Amino acid sequence: MSLHASTTPQFKQNSRDALADENLQSALRSARNGFVGKRAIARAKMGEDEFDALRNRGRDLKNHVLANLGDYLEAYEREVIASGGHVHWAETAADAQAIVLDICRKAGAKTVNKGKTMISEECGINDHLSANGITPVETDLGEYIIQLRDETPSHIIAPAVHVTVPQVREEFLKAHTHLDPDRDLSGLDTLLKEARAVLRAKYFEAQVGITGANMLIAETGQSVIVTNEGNGDLSQSLPKVHIVMASIEKIVPTMEDAATVLRILARSATGQDMSVYTTFSQGPRRAGDPDGPEEYHVVLLDNGRSNMLGTEFQDMLRCIRCGACMNHCPVYQTVGGHAYGWVYPGPMGAVLTPSLIGVEEGGHLPNASTFCGRCEDVCPMRIPLPKMMRHWREREFERNLTPAATRWGLGIWGWFAKRPALYRLATRGGMAGLRLLGRGRGRLGKVPLAGSWTDARDMPAPQGDTFMAQWRAKR
């Protein structure tokens, strides 16, 4: 179970709020084509065949890892310990909270610097630290902005993608009261410069740095992070203690495998060949090392993932968190990430969320998809996302969680669809009725029981008698 509060059951209301939020809609519009275009260019530059072959390699590599996960996790743990680090196994988010708090307390931490980590979001680490008198400081610019706004990330790699530039300006003026209130914050560069100056000062105050991990390498015991700001490096190398928070499926067997994933990760995410910084961390500072932490801890989170192994949802654990699925999702592009109501939005969230917090809580998400298939089309790990969303719908149907109206409607429709002769009669009658309602106007502005269609659009009226009836009359 997770300790990150969810508003997922209110997905419908959340999405209405999102549609009515002009700032959000404006931010979504500007983000919409950026990611999509950049990925397409990166794929074309590499060569589509090579890119897609790399996706196959990524898929096969992760499938191999998942089939041997226990062995690789143990090998990884041995290597971390051999390099002087500590591995903590967290079965639940609450376990992870307790482990992280304990390490922070032992380090005497008042301030903790954080690189971007979604696992920390999943475990509600910031709230837990704050509640225990320790101040978490987000050092990723996007994370810093939403921390100022007291929000959660709306995207797994671009956490503040829902915020407009004027909103950032407003937030900085409110938060950075030590600076001249009349300073020039008109350009993007001035905002960046200010964020950098404010955050620089904080790096030296923290006793503990927490980062996530894009990968954990079994043969070396290394953790890998990719960033574009270098904030992760400072967060993990300046404080005395470095905590890596990662979920168990982040394992890859070798450095070579890590390179395979790196070749496809940034291209799928931002369209970059590589992120600006790719950092490998291995244990604490050794004698003679110029810098690095004195302690190196890895918190390995399960939180429901091992329950997915061996089920129809196992393929989801191949995910490398590039965000391509949400970047290309027309539903995500329309309502943004917060509407999804929990940590992971978009198509990957629609599959993962019910797996981690239960389908009773997260059931809306796999339903809120048109199955357009764009997510699967761009997924670097070839995760069959629509198919797995459908599996969730099947679990809901089996457990009677599907809304009564849907079940009722489906039941009647299915009864007729299995009886072609009666179906012919029913459809002919139904269409004749609709034609009457249409009164020759070619379309209907209102149809009884079809308000969810006609509130926003007309319903084209049937042309005439059904095709099957006309065909039979003709031939």
Add this chain to the structure above:
Amino acid sequence: MPRVALFVTCLVDMFRPSVGFATVKLLEDAGCTVEVPEAQTCCGQPAYNSGDRATAAQIAQQVIVAFESYDYVVAPSGSCAGTIVKDYPDLVQGAWVPRAQALAAKTHEITSFLVDVLGVESVTADMPRLATYHDSCSGLRTLGVRDQPRKLLASTGVTVREMDEAEVCCGFGGTFCVKYPDISASMVADKVRHATDTGAELLLAGDLGCLMNMAGKASREGRGIEVRHVVEVLAGMTDTPAIGEPK
């Protein structure tokens, strides 16, 4: 002469029979014998996508029985053809699996059947008009339908002016459009805006679900664009009012 069974699709059967007749004309012009099996209703996709696997499997078996004796099965829809091609083999069990696979192997969306299977290069219609084309998701991503309709359209004299995000979903999504009407409405508004921004007189696509969604939005917003199934243009059968337009 190949014996082709028309899978007319439930929406075409009920709302727009002219699409069925246009499909028959295109198939006959290409030298096929067309039959319409009486025992067809729907491909079962509404049940399958709502999690009711049992009902979907029963309908799949009904379709297999009704259609498996023909040389080919053709539908004026990438979505329904896609369900037969991609989903049926996963959906049924036991002895039904090889039968589902055999049916999948000979089932096609109409424009893809004409171009990819029969090698049709051109159709006889003469239609010197400006159109834009929406790539319906299932046809595009499940069956690879993208160039085939454009190629055939070019042979009629239609100029296709591409819209922004032609490959992005229109927001129909079967039951999605009524389960999440607010999101669907916003998606179809974007789609219709992109289509009309091209200045095209015609908005074409290969799936009636998408077309009814787009036509309904276009007429509600008074966009004044004529919305039609691509086969109506290819068969030269545009004397019927466009979708949602009065006689």
